[in-house]
Amino acid sequence: MAARMKAAVFVEPGRIVLDEKPIPDVGPLDALIRITTTTICGTDVHILKGEYPVAKGLTIGHEPVGVIEKLGSAVRGYREGQRVIAGAITPSGYSNASLCGCHSQDGAGTAHGWKPIGGWKFGNTIDGCQAEYVLVPDAMANLAPVPDDLTDEQVLMCPDIMSTGFSGAESGRIRIGDTVAVFAQGPIGLCATTGARLMGATTVIAVDTVPARLEMARRLGADHVVDFRAEDPVEAIMRLTDGRGVDVAIEALGTQGTFEACLRSLRPGGTLSSLGVYSSDLRIPLGAFAAGLGDHTIVTTLCPGGKERMRRLMNVIRSGRADLRPLVTHRFKLDQIEEAYDLFAHQRDGVLKVAITP
């Protein structure tokens, strides 16, 4: 009889429970990872609420830190016992999408090599990592060894939050001297703020309503913070930029309001870099879009994954350029994960991110 493990499983909308499952078998390209630390993502809350559909019985979670327990027969270049992370997105490396650099739309095994959101597998199309063990597909493309001098919590943001947040700045092609607004300062928005500063933006304006989040934004690099309950954020941004608007606006919430405010905040020719997961159709206001004549760019980015991305992000942590440990505000055992979901989903107690340890 197969050994069993604990796993946080989606049962039905409103219910993610800790259950038992067999420890999975390891295919030739896979690696089995024993999870040492993981976390809950806002997307997991969408799943919990039934807003993003996944199969019943699926293990949730896509942010693994752990140790290699077993390697697939065809996997080379790693050893069991090695500390690793994998990105939330686990591209195959060999699909047509991957070979083009569009790893997040990985279509390994599909007819034409592309699949929408196909790179996101953990806790979406295969079992995830809020469990004692997780099976990493295409291990050679995805396992990134963790330097000894970094703790689990130091690298816990790399698989998703930091990769996604930074990509908002990167896809916006921020340049030295740019003025950037970041709408919403949840964990991803805070990482976008950090990334914008890291790329050379010289005026970073962080928008949110929660004082603790605005305070954290300042700590991570924002030059100005705007509480959009206290003032109209577009007006505030126009005031702060002498009426010019920002070069890049980053959307990190996933609502019509923030999307639209981003567009209204741009200078002519500016870029809206969108990270949010939307839950309804979006509207582009004619005026904010200059009737299509404003040389605007709207770009969306799904969290970049793969081991090289993880290596680079861990370099950022190691270099001290960014310290994201303050984002981990609460810690739970895997046994307490239902409690952790409850806290996180209701954003109680100033929670930003939780660390879960089996």
Next chain:
Amino acid sequence: MAARMKAAVFVEPGRIVLDEKPIPDVGPLDALIRITTTTICGTDVHILKGEYPVAKGLTIGHEPVGVIEKLGSAVRGYREGQRVIAGAITPSGYSNASLCGCHSQDGAGTAHGWKPIGGWKFGNTIDGCQAEYVLVPDAMANLAPVPDDLTDEQVLMCPDIMSTGFSGAESGRIRIGDTVAVFAQGPIGLCATTGARLMGATTVIAVDTVPARLEMARRLGADHVVDFRAEDPVEAIMRLTDGRGVDVAIEALGTQGTFEACLRSLRPGGTLSSLGVYSSDLRIPLGAFAAGLGDHTIVTTLCPGGKERMRRLMNVIRSGRADLRPLVTHRFKLDQIEEAYDLFAHQRDGVLKVAITP
């Protein structure tokens, strides 16, 4: 008393009439051009209908071919009598926007050097070229000498139609081997089709409903044509691409329907390059946008101008890579311009573009 000239003037919604005006004085940076050929643009029809507001009494038209009549006192590098064109967009070259390469959002004279759609001046914020004479601002940035071996009609598409259409392909960053769909085959869409092919797209799919336009699309480089009255264009495109979708979809009409069909036609990670002038808010359907997770790019481009752009486009004509003369389907004298507007606005008699000669 100043000499006078004929000019097509916006009187009120529904009325553009041929009137008389003084020939303008030439400022130090200007050049006065005697128009030898010009044309009417779809945008002029928007103005005629009152859908795009301009000042009463303004001379309309932004596609000039002519001869230098008089140079401003500070203009160097040209001579009177020289044959020239100027782009529809006449950037200053010295605004902050221009110096960044964002010439169409030229903010010369504004506080911060950027102005939405500020590069479009002719027939929008200053008198245009459906007249016997037009004053070209910032002449040194805008006058492009016409090679002797090119006729007026050969270069008549350069100032706007060709520059805009090609920019749809360019902003889409088309690469060798790409599959591209172009929605609507009016003059700009036809130029986008031409541009897509010119950049190395190997499957160009042209969508429209008018048989003559689809036929012209084939002639200018489309591999497939889709009549969207006969079949759903998104389905047709999916069939033609084995379900993969296109790398780049170009919108060349300015409607919700074509915008949305572009988005639905894209492969994951694809680019929607929008050229249309919209007249109402746009809606982004959640599914077609993969909820913001599809690595999509939406980019809008206002006609690139300036003399270097014009030089390059005339090179395309000279090299024989594109022959846009078939787009000129009708010819009128300036005296007949009201008749020309009537024909063009109602798209009668298979009209694509008209040539107007004073």
Next chain:
Amino acid sequence: MAARMKAAVFVEPGRIVLDEKPIPDVGPLDALIRITTTTICGTDVHILKGEYPVAKGLTIGHEPVGVIEKLGSAVRGYREGQRVIAGAITPSGYSNASLCGCHSQDGAGTAHGWKPIGGWKFGNTIDGCQAEYVLVPDAMANLAPVPDDLTDEQVLMCPDIMSTGFSGAESGRIRIGDTVAVFAQGPIGLCATTGARLMGATTVIAVDTVPARLEMARRLGADHVVDFRAEDPVEAIMRLTDGRGVDVAIEALGTQGTFEACLRSLRPGGTLSSLGVYSSDLRIPLGAFAAGLGDHTIVTTLCPGGKERMRRLMNVIRSGRADLRPLVTHRFKLDQIEEAYDLFAHQRDGVLKVAITP
């Protein structure tokens, strides 16, 4: 006892001979391909002459067209009997270099995931395809199905010549309206000429000395040809460009003379895109380099590989945008390969490329 096959093997400088070898075993990620057509590359001649060192006993050749004979146990998405090609460069897809898009410097299995020229394996670091069978590593990243309507000879240029030649244009970032010079019109230079035209260059100047090659250059898209024995090519280019110089110069020979002439042909701010394999140090003349102040770019490109690249190149062939069949001037059986090398290495009888069929 293992079945045996014929293979062209490097014995020592000056000697590549047809020998017998065991048909290789198939590892889990590999595919065994039965070769139906292959060819000889200029690089193979470097190997023959001892100018590029490889291990004694290695099978030469890196341009395979064939049929899948056997798939590795972990390979999914293909079937035995399928017609395929693989690029000369066979990236793993999962190395750090590959995951960055730098597939040709693939360092699969190395400490840091990068290896100079590491993507080139066939006939360099593993047995190549001038044989009855070849083992393709990382098959899922490299096998590209050949459409039924394309013959072997139609796709024979895709694995190397066409991919390399086109990359000269692509790395030069050619834009619509550019003026481009291509130095040397061997098979790769001819493909660079084709690629330059395909990307929208409006003046393509082909340089060589062999009349038949210049004639072929014209046929494939050159606007002007320059015989550099008859006139100084830099002077000719300056004359053809009215003293301006070219936007992009492509080096396709690998000599100091052509490298230097490229640099001297550039306009200020232009790009030298280098494809040649050099055999000695290069010199950058101070004047041609504007003492380092000319905003020049020099970029080198090793043949892009991987199945997505092959798919795109076959699309170019299928679309009729380029027809490279005229490059195949001679045909041999594998049994005659020594004779084929003799002809090809001495460039006798107007040879451009030979087709070898087992």
Next chain:
Amino acid sequence: MAARMKAAVFVEPGRIVLDEKPIPDVGPLDALIRITTTTICGTDVHILKGEYPVAKGLTIGHEPVGVIEKLGSAVRGYREGQRVIAGAITPSGYSNASLCGCHSQDGAGTAHGWKPIGGWKFGNTIDGCQAEYVLVPDAMANLAPVPDDLTDEQVLMCPDIMSTGFSGAESGRIRIGDTVAVFAQGPIGLCATTGARLMGATTVIAVDTVPARLEMARRLGADHVVDFRAEDPVEAIMRLTDGRGVDVAIEALGTQGTFEACLRSLRPGGTLSSLGVYSSDLRIPLGAFAAGLGDHTIVTTLCPGGKERMRRLMNVIRSGRADLRPLVTHRFKLDQIEEAYDLFAHQRDGVLKVAITP
């Protein structure tokens, strides 16, 4: 009789002297600036030594901070008395080169609109700013107002040193997580080090021999410093990068040794970003260049100029992201400029940059 001013004038190799000249007349596009602070550049020392030829009698200097004394008749958007800087490079904005964004190769007034190094006018082709007054050509493209809260010395590096140094990082396309080496830590190299860090490089390795310069490099953002008299810098870099090499190497001296060491330090596929002014032919070693197969890029950049560039650089200063005041190590009156040249040319007393005030 015209009013006269003091100016540092090139007499002959070895002699730059303080002389008297007429205050220049102001053309319609010009502005006359009363210099309040300027400095001496390494390039001026090349001129002094006769290594870079300029006309006898030319006023030297290209880094102006001052006050608008008089505006040309066609200049709009400024007022006399306004504090401004202009870049070392003063593009016209309207040449073909400028309109392409290649401002440093500005060919205003030339036949084809491009001129090698044509953007560099001050102290090269027109009188420079080591004087009481300087005439700024194409004032509307070049005058950048200085915010009141910045001192002359705070913005003194913007016109050349900071713009050039930062461009080394920018042209290298540094990305978050990159490893970068900067060869030579004179004023420009120090700014390249600063710029590399500002763009998100996480390992910045500064190479020089002077302890004070290495110390300054650390202060401005280097993670590691290498004294290349104490150890071979390429070996040191390979050690610091675990044998991988750097993503980007920046050359900031202008010698064969540093150029070559940059190339040898690169990872496969890396970029050499060259800023140095070379004084003899360069050699590219075959091995370091992987025989042309290493996917290397070599890019040179001449100091970007124009008012938008200056605005952005002043934003960097204002934001506190970079504080370059420590580079100003010595101060002189214009009357003492010969003494200043003597100190600076001999790099005595730890001089980095001198401030000169009329």
